[in-house]
Structures are given as C-alpha cells and as structure tokens.
Amino acid sequence: MDTFSAIVEPKRRLLxxxxxxxPCTVNTLVEIAGLSQPAVSKHLKILKEANxxxxxxxxxxxxxxxxxxxxxxxxxxxEPYRQFLSNKLDRLEQHLNEMDQ
Amino acid sequence: MDTFSAIVEPKRRLLxxxxxxxPCTVNTLVEIAGLSQPAVSKHLKILKEANxxxxxxxxxxxxxxxxxxxxxxxxxxxEPYRQFLSNKLDRLEQHLNEMDQ
DNA sequence: GGGATATATAACCATATAGATATATTTCTG
DNA sequence: CAGAAATATATCTATATGGTTATATATCCC
Numbered sequence: 001m002d003t004f005s006a007i008v009e010p011k012r013r014l015l016x017x018x019x020x021x022x023p024c025t026v027n028t029l030v031e032i033a034g035l036s037q038p039a040v041s042k043h044l045k046i047l048k049e050a051n052x053x054x055x056x057x058x059x060x061x062x063x064x065x066x067x068x069x070x071x072x073x074x075x076x077x078x079e080p081y082r083q084f085l086s087n088k089l090d091r092l093e094q095h096l097n098e099m100d101q
Numbered sequence: 102m103d104t105f106s107a108i109v110e111p112k113r114r115l116l117x118x119x120x121x122x123x124p125c126t127v128n129t130l131v132e133i134a135g136l137s138q139p140a141v142s143k144h145l146k147i148l149k150e151a152n153x154x155x156x157x158x159x160x161x162x163x164x165x166x167x168x169x170x171x172x173x174x175x176x177x178x179x180e181p182y183r184q185f186l187s188n189k190l191d192r193l194e195q196h197l198n199e200m201d202q
Numbered sequence: 203g204g205g206a207t208a209t210a211t212a213a214c215c216a217t218a219t220a221g222a223t224a225t226a227t228t229t230c231t232g
Numbered sequence: 233c234a235g236a237a238a239t240a241t242a243t244c245t246a247t248a249t250g251g252t253t254a255t256a257t258a259t260c261c262c
Contacts, residue, residue, distance in 0.1 A: 004108065004109045004114075005109055007105065007178075008105045008106055008109040009249090009250080011250090013105075013178065016182075017181075020181060020182065020185075025208080025209090026208070026209055026210090027207095027208065027209085035250095035251080036251075036252065036253085037208085037209070037210090038209090038210075038211080038212095038251085038252075038253080038254095039250070039251060039252075040209095041209065041210055041211085042210095042211095042250075042251085043250090045210085045211095059208085059258095059259060059260070060207065060208045060209070060258065060259040060260065061207095061208065061209085061259090062208080062209065062210095066182075066185065068182045068185035068186055069185075069186070071179060071182050071185075071186065072186055074175065074179060075179055075183075075186065077108075077114065078172060078175060078176055078179070080118075080121060081117075081121065081167075081169045081172050082176075084121075084167065084169035084170075084172075085169055085170070085172065085173055085176065110219090110220080112220085126238080126239090127238070127239060127240090128237095128238065128239085136220095136221075136222095137221075137222060137223080138238085138239070138240090139221090139222075139223080139224095139239090139240075139241080139242095140220070140221055140222075141239095142239065142240055142241085143220075143221085143240095143241095144220090146240085146241095160228095160229060160230070160238090161228065161229040161230060161237065161238045161239070162229090162237095162238065162239085163238080163239065163240095
C-alpha cells in the first residue's frame with residue numbers, strides 16, 4: 001500500500017491524527033473512529049503496510065504509534081506545485097529561492 | 102470529488118504533472134498517459150470536479166490547465182506532521198516557529 | 203485451568219473505481 | 233454539405249475498497 005492510498009481514507013487520516021498526539025491502543029482508536037474493532041484493525045494493517053505506524057506489543061495490548069516519515073513522499077509531490085500556491089510556507093520557500101539566486 | 106481522492110490515482114498525478122508545465126489538450130494527455138481517450142476524459146472530469154484543472158474551449162480543442170489551489174488542503178493536512186519530518190522545509194518552519202516565540 | 207479481555211483474521215457483501223469499446227456531439231476543412 | 237477530427241458520454245466489466253459479523257488467537261486475572 002502506497003502512502004497516497006493510505007492517507008486518502010478519511011478514517012485513516014483521523015486515526016493518524018489521534019496517534020499524532022500519542023500512541024494508542026486499538027480499543028482507543030475504535031472509540032475515536034466510531035467503527036467496529038475489525039474495521040479499525042484493517043485500517044491499522046494498511047497504515048502499517050504503508051509504514052505510517054509502528055506497533056509495540058504490550059501484553060494483550062498493541063500500542064500503535066505514528067511514523068510520519070513516509071509523508072515526506074507527499075510533501076515531495078507537493079513541492080513543484082508550491083510555486084502555484086500562496087500560503088505562508090510557499091512565501092517562505094520563495095524567499096529561500098530568491099536567496100539562493 | 103475531494104482533493105485527496107483526486108490525487109491518489111497515479112495517472113491523475115501524471116496528468117497534473119504534465120499540466121504543471123503548460124496547458125494541454127486531451128489528445129496530448131492521451132499520449133502522455135498511455136490510456137484510451139475516454140479514460141483520460143474521465144480522469145479530467147474528476148480533476149475538474151476537484152477544481153484541480155480549468156478548461157478553456159478552443160474550437161474543437163479543450164485546453165486543460167492546472168489549478169493548484171486545492172492542493173493547499175493537502176499541504177494543510179501535512180502541516181501538523183512536519184514536526185515529525187526532517188526535510189528542509191521542516192527545518193525552515195521550525196526556524197520560523199522559533200522566531201514567532 | 204477457565205473465563206474475560208484485546209486484537210487479528212476469515213468470510214461475506216455492497217459500492218466505488220478504472221479501464222475498455224461503442225457512440226454521440228461539436229467543430230473544422232475541403 | 234460531407235467527411236475528418238477532437239472530445240464527451242454511455243455502457244459494461246473486473247477488481248479494489250470499506251464495512252459488517254463470526255471466529256481464531258493470545259494474554260490477563262481469579
């Protein structure tokens with residue numbers, strides 16, 4: 001599963017958002033997502049295959065934690081489009097580009 | 102069609118990449134994508150619904166041009182994850198955040 | 203050991219998606 | 233006006249996706 005496919009699903013983005021704050025167990029994420037436990041486990045499997053989460057077993061619990069590194073791929077995709085955007089980061093980068101010249 | 106769904110499809114990212122350089126006609130994009138013409142028209146329809154392209158009719162031709170603005174949504178999604186990344190932009194932003202304090 | 207708890211997997215279903223081919227529509231050109 | 237060219241739409245098909253319920257597996261606790 002590639003990064004783009006992994007983050008296109010709104011519930012998975014929600015799960016990532018939750019784990020951004022702190023590692024979570026499956027049951028916690030079930031409550032947050034409002035889905036059945038198997039559905040959440042399925043999403044987590046996809047996130048794990050995309051390397052967006054890492055798991056630490058702890059007895060019968062599993063702590064799922066964010067690994068944001070693959071999101072760099074998305075960031076790199078956006079890169080060449082930033083010149084068409086007008087947000088803060090874009091202006092920052094433009095400034096940097098000007099400095100580079 | 103939301104922005105994420107629009108850009109998850111690799112062929113659509115390829116089409117966006119082509120239009121990033123210059124507006125293109127459908128036939129040109131057919132050659133670039135290596136798909137049937139109806140398939141490309143379908144992708145373009147999706148990109149148009151996502152507001153990622155704009156069309157300018159020109160006789161029997163249609164010039165499709167990039168509109169990168171909706172990509173800001175993706176950029177905003179990435180925003181809170183940047184602190185977990187380690188690329189150039191991230192360091193830039195951290196620098197900015199430090200300045201803000 | 204045995205029941206409760208936490209999670210994963212299997213099986214199934216409905217819907218969405220991406221592609222193809224066939225055809226319609228519009229515009230150009232001789 | 234007639235045929236060619238450019239694009240859009242209709243229809244169909246195969247596969248992927250996201251959800252469910254049922255069940256398996258592993259661990260905790262009395």
